Amino acid sequence: MVEDEPDLRFMLRRVFTRAGHEVTECGDGAAALASVHELPPDLVVTDIMMPEMDGVELIRALRADPVTAAIPILSVSGDWQLAVGADAALAKPYQYKEILAVAEGLLREGRGTR
Numbered sequence: 001m002v003e004d005e006p007d008l009r010f011m012l013r014r015v016f017t018r019a020g021h022e023v024t025e026c027g028d029g030a031a032a033l034a035s036v037h038e039l040p041p042d043l044v045v046t047d048i049m050m051p052e053m054d055g056v057e058l059i060r061a062l063r064a065d066p067v068t069a070a071i072p073i074l075s076v077s078g079d080w081q082l083a084v085g086a087d088a089a090l091a092k093p094y095q096y097k098e099i100l101a102v103a104e105g106l107l108r109e110g111r112g113t114r
Contacts, residue, residue, distance in 0.1 A: 002046040029053030048077035072106040
């Protein structure tokens, strides 16, 4: 999960862990990119507007790397149109049940479509 707002990161971690998912948290795209290479995730949930490396840059970097290109990506943002390259997108504000349902749908589908 890549989100620069600590309170939102906390809430999302609770939602996903209560549903039985293991969560790795990062505060920006650069940290997420390093983390993905250390421990490849089954899914990346990323905010778009963040410091350092934003979500658009993160998505481009993940898609450009053959090792990470197939990881499903769910982007969340106040402007869902910025989610180019993601497998799914949600506009903020969203319901926690909604983000969990979309994420679990991507996990059920398996690896990303790219």
